[in-house]
Amino acid sequence: MFSCVLAACGGGGNSNDAKPQSTQVEQQAVVFGLVRDEAGQPVQGVKVTSAGLQASTDAKGNYQLNVPLSGNRTVVQFERDGYALQTGVSDFPAGGNGVRVNATLQKLGLNVAIANLATAQSFSLPTSVKPIVEFGGDALVRADGAAPTGPVTARLTVIDPKADLGLMPGNYLAKTASGTQPIESYGAIQFTLRDADGSVVNLKAGQTAVIRIPAVKASLSATMPASVPLYHFNEQTGYWQDEGVATLKPDGSGAPSYYEATVQHFSTWNADKPYDTVTLTGCVQDLSGARVGAGLTVVSVGGDYLGSGTAMTNASGQFSIQVKRNALSQLTAFSYAPAAVSDQVVVQATAQDGASSQCLRIDLQGAALASYQGTYVGTYTGLDKGNFTVAIGSNGMIAGSGVSTQGNGSFGVSGQVSAAGAVSLNAAQGQAGIATFSGTVNGQTGALSGTWTYLPQTGLTGGGTYQGQRQ
Structure with missing residues (x-):
């Protein structure tokens, strides 16, 4: 009977056929940062996406994501109504598993519904002499091949790298057959379309659009070239990709004012030039x-x-x-x-x-030391129980008070935190010391925790644990 069970279950087969379940734990990396607008103010409620995971910025513009550590590079997308889509890119430090990716969001230049998809379309900003984007009628399709549902919303933003280099998605690197190539910008635009379902809408196969990128003098010591390579931004890889040529054109007054090109899809388009x-x-x-x-x-x-x-x-x-x-x-x-x-x-x-x-x-x-600054509220348990409130200054000094919930009175707290986050505190009632607190504080999460111990002069042995959180 025993041998029949083995045969039925494949127990008599080659041992190489057995595939034990892997116990390897996927390594995680922390991606965190701060999102601001063009005026430097934090932006709340930004959807942050990396490696298929999402988070939102808090009231201070901060976010944090724990993502699988795959390779040494991370691409992070930032999206919020009223702002152009932004993408940040960074390398993980060697031997590290965390990286900060900050972002600057730019207000949309144009956010308008297309009234009739069957007619030719053009989109301009108040400062533009000629349309920035133009395409023919019945030229749009969703990514799944279906016709757009309901009204289609067009979003257009002109990106001026001279105003702020951080407004540009990515990190000014183009992908080439042999690796990467740094580029300098002569101006960029972002143009996106979404239908009523939120689906991305783009040009049909065989359709084209004319784009005009307001020209910016990239090299301050040189004249603008008559033509430059045209790049679009790949939001998945975080690299710029060469796709065509943009030609410098006048605005009607005779002065060169924009780079014009014909494109087959909508994206963030950048008039750039590789440099040595x-x-x-x-x-x-x-x-x-x-x-x-x-x-x-x-x-x-x-x-x-x-x-x-x-x-x-x-x-x-x-x-x-x-x-x-x-x-x-x-x-x-x-x-x-x-x-x-x-x-x-x-x-x-x-x-x-x-x-x-x-x-x-x-x-x-x-x-x-400044990263630990703030007011912390928490509890302690063990031989006694109670609450405490302490303030950590920018110089690392700590002061506060606590009170027992077991009828043992209140006490003062003083001490300091080291640059590495090690906490050392003394608790006293009047001039008499009663206990010491040791532990750690995390400047990123605001978590405070550790152990406490009665001093020998109290006649008590032991202590307990404590934990708190920055408010």
Whole structure:
């Protein structure tokens, strides 16, 4: 009977056929950040999407997502009514599992319903002399091949990188057959269509549209070229993709004012030009002169060109970043946990690889202490039970009070938190110390927790635990 059961269940087969269930746990990464508008104000209620997961920004514009750690790059989309769609891109630091991706949202330039899809359409802004987008009648279809349902809403925004480089989706990198290529922008537009069901609407196969991108002088020391490559933004990969050519045209007064192109689909379109780069090496140090560790982001912003680049520091606080050849670049380092920004260094690149003559300086300790600042309310349990309220200052000093719910009176609390988040507190009734509290605080989540112990002079042994949350 036993052998028959084995045969029926396949127990007599080759052991290689057996496929035990994997016990490997998928590694997670934290993606978090701050979303602001063009005026620098936080935007609440932004839908944030990465790796198929979603979150929303809170009243302070903050968000956090735990996503599968797949590869070393993350693409994050930001969407809210009244604003153009934005996409942020960042690399995960080597050996790290968290990254901050901030975003700046731009108000829509035009948000209008199309009255009659059977007729030719054109879309302009008050400042445009000629239509920015034009296409023929009966030219639209949904992604599933069906006709659009109900009214179709058109959303148009002109992106001016000279006003703010951060308004542009992605990080100014185009995908090529051999890798990536940095690009500088001469202006961009975003044009999207959705029907009454919220489905994306685009041009039918074989249909085209004319777009006109208001021209921006990308290289401040050069004239605008007569034609430039045209790129569209791939929201899935986070890279710009070369697709055609845009030609500089006059606005009717004879002055060059826009880049014109014919396209076969709607997207964020960018009139760009690839540029030659050199590698610039440098370093980041704290205020004491000690080198920082790995994982800080270094950003280069063109001083005389509209382009940008990013790099990460290694374990020795060094970085290598691509900048435009023979051009000015401004370097800044960012720490995201804790949130800190370095001073800025302007470097004149040459035709050869080079190095910055000075390290970027950043106050990580001060930023860490400031990240814990706030009022914390919590409870403690164990040999006694009660509530407490403490305030952590920007210098890491802690003060507050607590009260027993078991009739043991109230007490004062004082102490400090280290830059690493280690909490050390003393509790006293009057001048007499009664207990010590030790634990940790998390500047990102605002969670405070640890253990407490009676002091020997109380004649009591033991203690308990405590936990609190920043308000």
